Amino acid sequence: MNLDPRLYAVEERFCGVKRVIAVSGWKGGVGKSVVSCVLALQLAAKGRKTGLLDLDFTGASDHLVLGAEPAFPKETDGVEPHLLAHGLKFMSSAFFLGGKAVPMRGGEVVDALRELIAITRWGELDYLIVDMPPGIGDATLEFSRLVRKTEFLAVVTPSVLSASLAAKTVALFEEWGITLAGVVENLAPQDGGASSLAPALARVAYDPALESALGSPEALLKTAFAKDLSAAADRLV
Amino acid sequence: MHEWALVDSVVKAAEAVARESSLKTVGEIVLVLGELQSIDRQAVDTIFAELKARAAEPVRNARLVVESEPTVFKCRACGKTFAEKDCAALDPVEKEAVHFLPEAARVYIKCPACKSPDFKLEKGRGIYVREIRGEQ
Numbered sequence A: 001m002n003l004d005p006r007l008y009a010v011e012e013r014f015c016g017v018k019r020v021i022a023v024s025g026w027k028g029g030v031g032k033s034v035v036s037c038v039l040a041l042q043l044a045a046k047g048r049k050t051g052l053l054d055l056d057f058t059g060a061s062d063h064l065v066l067g068a069e070p071a072f073p074k075e076t077d078g079v080e081p082h083l084l085a086h087g088l089k090f091m092s093s094a095f096f097l098g099g100k101a102v103p104m105r106g107g108e109v110v111d112a113l114r115e116l117i118a119i120t121r122w123g124e125l126d127y128l129i130v131d132m133p134p135g136i137g138d139a140t141l142e143f144s145r146l147v148r149k150t151e152f153l154a155v156v157t158p159s160v161l162s163a164s165l166a167a168k169t170v171a172l173f174e175e176w177g178i179t180l181a182g183v184v185e186n187l188a189p190q191d192g193g194a195s196s197l198a199p200a201l202a203r204v205a206y207d208p209a210l211e212s213a214l215g216s217p218e219a220l221l222k223t224a225f226a227k228d229l230s231a232a233a234d235r236l237v
Numbered sequence B: 001m002h003e004w005a006l007v008d009s010v011v012k013a014a015e016a017v018a019r020e021s022s023l024k025t026v027g028e029i030v031l032v033l034g035e036l037q038s039i040d041r042q043a044v045d046t047i048f049a050e051l052k053a054r055a056a057e058p059v060r061n062a063r064l065v066v067e068s069e070p071t072v073f074k075c076r077a078c079g080k081t082f083a084e085k086d087c088a089a090l091d092p093v094e095k096e097a098v099h100f101l102p103e104a105a106r107v108y109i110k111c112p113a114c115k116s117p118d119f120k121l122e123k124g125r126g127i128y129v130r131e132i133r134g135e136q
């Protein structure tokens, strides 16, 4: 018969999580990871029980954005996410990879994703923010299949290369019955036109000081980037 | 023990199969442990005994048969089939990483013939259920 038992645990592992928001945008490099991390911090700072899951196995970066120690998680009846500033719970494959690059094909991404989901104990959360790798590939398909309540938050830039990919992906998701939680326009010029995708959650300008705040949750929360993004946290609660 | 979460998923799988196939009792669950993940077999037995006591009725008297599966890798670059013992031994921290997430092996293990990290785990990665037997 050959059953994968991990699949049978998924429902229970997420039953205490009210909203699961996958931060995507499908284009690479548009700011998904910085948006995921700062949004998760902002929700946690508002007193909402928040988790952050980095699902970009071959390009995990949230631990760098947040300055999280790449230590093994604590074992209980599974593994406990790391506890960061404002009680933010954080899980990443980076905890297991010793700071080294990990080459993975699609089936291996799916296996790693199932493993992480089956063993991580999130407990009660108001929000789980999930930082997705670019594309509509294995991680995106498997995660939205397994965790049916997943909503997507699209990060888009003013470039036609980002906007057109986001528009067609959103259309596909709509047809598919996947909820779009909203759109964050990143690297948006002050005076430029707004994205045609709705609902708009925030417009975030280029912040030259963001780079030097990476690695420190408190510094991140004080950036102009965070100030712009706070509209998204306000709209989600 | 993180084994707890894995054994819990096995019990949940047995409950689901019992429900779907209208089994009155599940007699036996055959669980395979891939050697790569170094799952503590004794822990599996202890946790299973604890969890089945509070499982759905059909699973309460199930017997767990645990089999071990040696790990087989196959290099996608040169085609060589190899085992963990053909590679440099992992240190305890690396082993622990692979125990949590078997894909971490992709960081620490390379094809012994051509050094490629692009290999397939043909057998013995982690846990799976080979068989759930019961009566209707």
Ligand SMILES: Nc1ncnc2c1ncn2[C@@H]1O[C@H](COP(=O)(O)OP(=O)(O)OP(=O)(O)O)[C@@H](O)[C@H]1O
Pocket (backbone or CB within 6 Å): A027, A028, A029, A030, A031, A032, A033, A034, A035, A056, A059, A061, A132, A133, A134, A186, A187, A204, A205, A206, A207, A208, A210, A211, A225
């Ligand atoms: N509004 C902004 N102001 C300044 N820098 C930004 C801004 N948005 C993103 N960046 C920077 O751009 C780079 C790419 O961002 P990030 O890694 O979050 O993108 P991504 O979409 O997650 O990429 P990937 O597709 O690789 O996952 C980072 O160095 C990030 O700090």
Ligand SMILES: [Mg+2]
Pocket (backbone or CB within 6 Å): A032, A033, A034, A056, A061, A131, A132, A133
């Ligand atoms: Mg990213």
Ligand SMILES: [Zn+2]
Pocket (backbone or CB within 6 Å): B075, B076, B077, B078, B079, B080, B111, B112, B113, B114, B115, B116
């Ligand atoms: Zn080889």
